[in-house]
Amino acid sequence: MQADDLAFDSRHIWHPYTSMRHPLPTYPVVSASGCELTLSDGRRLVDGMSSWWAAIHGYNHPVINQAMNDQISRMSHVMFGGITHPPAVELCRRLVALTPEGLECVFLADSGSVAVEVAIKMALQYWQARGEKRRELLALRRGYHGDTFGAxxxxxxxxxxxxxxxxxLPPHRFVDAPQRRFGEIWNEGDDRSLTTLLAAHNSTLAAIILEPIVQGAGGMRFYHPEYLRRTRALCDYYGVLLIADEIATGFGRTGEWFACNHAGITPDILCLGKALTSGALSLSATLTRRHVAETISDGDAGCFMHGPTFMGNPLACAAANASLSLLQDESWRQRVAAIAAQLSAGLMPLADHPRVYDVRVLGAIGVVETKQPVNLAPLQRWFVERGVWIRPFGKLIYLMPPYIISPPALAQLIDAIVDALTQPAHFLS
Structure with missing residues (x-):
């Protein structure tokens, strides 16, 4: 890319969470392969972000590329209303088999935020079909579910x-986020806020929505699986639906196929996205139990009132099927476990660093939480100069690398974080 391209970008292109008056620097990527991004000046960066947690198999994977090439020669898109096609059928068959038992009905959409919108609409329409006007959700503080209005x-x-x-935004109810961490001994009082609110307001609640085990963009917090088990039991007792947002955690990121598996629970509605296609194309899925789907279908509308234009896109479904095929021998478990061990060995010593508040690792997720917010622009530039792509936010410097990353490449990412914390404090606000 030429200098005038970057100048145009800075002047006219609005990047995520970036000011148009004082835009953050952007780095021109011209290709990506494996775990590396190549800049226009030839520099290569080891990717520690998996393109916002999606590219679990890295970039330019030949199996996924071949699947998309084969599919595009037949059709890249066809409407899903009144039409079906083999890639969608295969994908939904796989998802029903892989996800927690009892989730039988699959709604395909085109992004994680839309998957959450679909889940919320399912919950609301379910109660409407039952003749009850339950309009409230219960969610966890520190939670994040997307950028669209319902989410x-x-x-x-x-x-x-x-x-x-x-x-x-429509008002909902919120409870304290669980404090007991993954791997710690369960604290009997950790679900008190949830238990108290449910006892008082269950008759107005359509659903509880939460991110299982890992609260992502709201703070990269890892909590105890028992909280999920208690939540499932409370939902059963009070007759409230449970929505599990696994957009970030699905497909092995936490060391299990799905974070819900750590607790052995099945939600009533499950949201998937990001790694579903390994970042090749945007695609999401919202799965639900048959009785939820049939109750909605028995209501006055006679159907679920949602239908995205690009629902069931054949090209995206083909990419997703290829990605799931790469996971089917479950060798990813050993790779994720090895990543977790290396992240722990490299990052945990930072827990005693004077600028660090906390360090935590779960599966292929490593988080360093600083005591002060990071100064993003200079820290990002420093990481690029070190040959790595790490995108901190707030007080969090974290890694969610592709599962295929090599130990030397992961060491380069870890070393860059360790070294950054020894630099002058201008990296922190």
């Missing part, structure tokens, strides 16, 4: 990037 309404109203929209 934003379920994000923490006070401590999230969407707090400025309060007053425009």
């Amino acid at each position: 934003m309404s379920a994000c923490d109203p006070d401590n999230s990037m969407h707090s400025l929209y309060q007053g425009y």
Whole structure:
């Protein structure tokens, strides 16, 4: 890319969470392969982000590329209304087999946020079909579920990037996030806020929505599986639906196929995205139990009232099938376990660093939480100069690398974080 391309980009292209008056620097990527991004000047960066947690098999994977090439020669897209096709049927068959038992009905959409919108609409329409006007959700503080309006309404109203929209979003109820961490001994009082609110307001609640085990963009927090088990039991007791948002955690990121598996529970509605296609194309899926789908279908509308234009896109479904084929021998478990061990060995010593508040690792996720927010632009530039792509936010410097990353490449990412914390404090606000 030429200098005028970057100047145009800075002047006219609005990047995510970036000011148009004072835009953050952008780095021109011209190709990607394996775990590396190649910049226009020839520099290669080891990717520690998996393209926002999606590219679990890395980039330019020949199996996924071949599947998309084969599919595009037949059809890249066809409407899903009144039409079906082999890639969608194969994908839904795989998802029903892989996900927690009891999830039988699959709704395909085109992004994670839309999957959450679909889940919320399913819950609302379910109760409407039953003759009850339950309009509230219960969500966890520190939670994050997406950028569209329904998804934003379920994000923490006070401590999230969407707090400025309060007053425009439908109001919901929020409970304290669980404090007991993954791997610790369960604290019997950790679900008190949830138990108290459910006892008082269960008759108005359509569903509980949460991110199982890992709260992602709301703070990269890992919590105890027992909280999920208690939540499932409470939902059963009070007759409230449970929505599990596994957009970030699905397909092995936490060391299990799905984070719900750590607790051995099945939600009533499950949201999937990101790694579904290994980042090759945008695709999401929302799965639900048959009785939920049939109750909705028995209502006045006679169907579920949602239908995205690109629902069931054949090209994206072909990429997803190829990605799932790469996971089917479950060798990813050993790779994720090895990543976790190396992240722990490399990052945990930082727990005693004077600038660090906490360090935590789960599966192929490593998080260093600093005491002060990071100064993104200079820290990002420093990482690029070190040959790595790491995108911190707030007080979090974290890694979610592709599962195929080699130990030397992962060591390069870890060393860059360790070294950054020994640099002058201008990297912190």
